[in-house]
Amino acid sequence: MSMKGQWKTLFQLFWTFFKMAPVTFGGGFAMIPLIEKEVVEKRKWLTSEEVTDVFALSQSVPGAVAINSATFIGHRIAGMKGAMAAMMGVSLPTFLIVLLLGILYFFIQDNPKIEAAFISIRASIVAIIAFAAIKIGKTAIVDKSTFIILIVGLPALFFVQPVLAILAGAIAGIVSISIKRKLGYEVQLDRKEKKEETDFEPFMGAGI
Numbered sequence: 001m002s003m004k005g006q007w008k009t010l011f012q013l014f015w016t017f018f019k020m021a022p023v024t025f026g027g028g029f030a031m032i033p034l035i036e037k038e039v040v041e042k043r044k045w046l047t048s049e050e051v052t053d054v055f056a057l058s059q060s061v062p063g064a065v066a067i068n069s070a071t072f073i074g075h076r077i078a079g080m081k082g083a084m085a086a087m088m089g090v091s092l093p094t095f096l097i098v099l100l101l102g103i104l105y106f107f108i109q110d111n112p113k114i115e116a117a118f119i120s121i122r123a124s125i126v127a128i129i130a131f132a133a134i135k136i137g138k139t140a141i142v143d144k145s146t147f148i149i150l151i152v153g154l155p156a157l158f159f160v161q162p163v164l165a166i167l168a169g170a171i172a173g174i175v176s177i178s179i180k181r182k183l184g185y186e187v188q189l190d191r192k193e194k195k196e197e198t199d200f201e202p203f204m205g206a207g208i
Contacts, residue, residue: 017089
């Protein structure tokens with residue numbers, strides 16, 4: 001890639017995440033649908049499966065999901081420079097907004113209209129996160145074993161740390177694939193292998 005092309009890619013990474021940060025209320029999870037739309041559908045930098053892997057990896061390390069995801073995606077596309085560009089893009093708007101709100105907080109904290117607005121925003125965030133979970137689930141659940149891991153993992157999150165749940169899921173996946181291969185079952189790692197199936201057919205097909 002030429003120097004000009006590299007700088008163009010770095011700017012696109014910075015600008016892509018810079019645009020998303022100010023309009024994403026609720027933190028990293030609320031940003032997931034926007035990241036997928038920009039990175040997969042619009043820019044076509046990564047596939048849905050690759051973005052899902054990035055989100056899983058982002059939750060398994062310390063730090064905010066949005067910043068971790070941006071950093072991993074930037075590194076995947078343009079190396080260390082890409083990681084820095086994406087991380088700065090997603091962090092800078094939030095830093096400036098929080099700084100401004102911190103200054104204004106003492107003037108608006110008792111305003112009933114502001115309180116009412118934040119109550120509505122919190123309710124909207126739940127819907128955004130649920131929407132993101134459904135979209136990711138369509139690429140993450142590829143067979144019965146991944147569906148079982150989901151069913152077991154959801155209640156487990158009420159009792160264990162998310163990192164432990166992710167590690168347990170990784171171990172369960174490794175064990176599941178090993179058992180399938182030893183028994184001679186076909187191992188499906190993504191949804192591309194069976195394009196003609198509907199979103200719910202993997203749960204009903206043969207296999208474990």
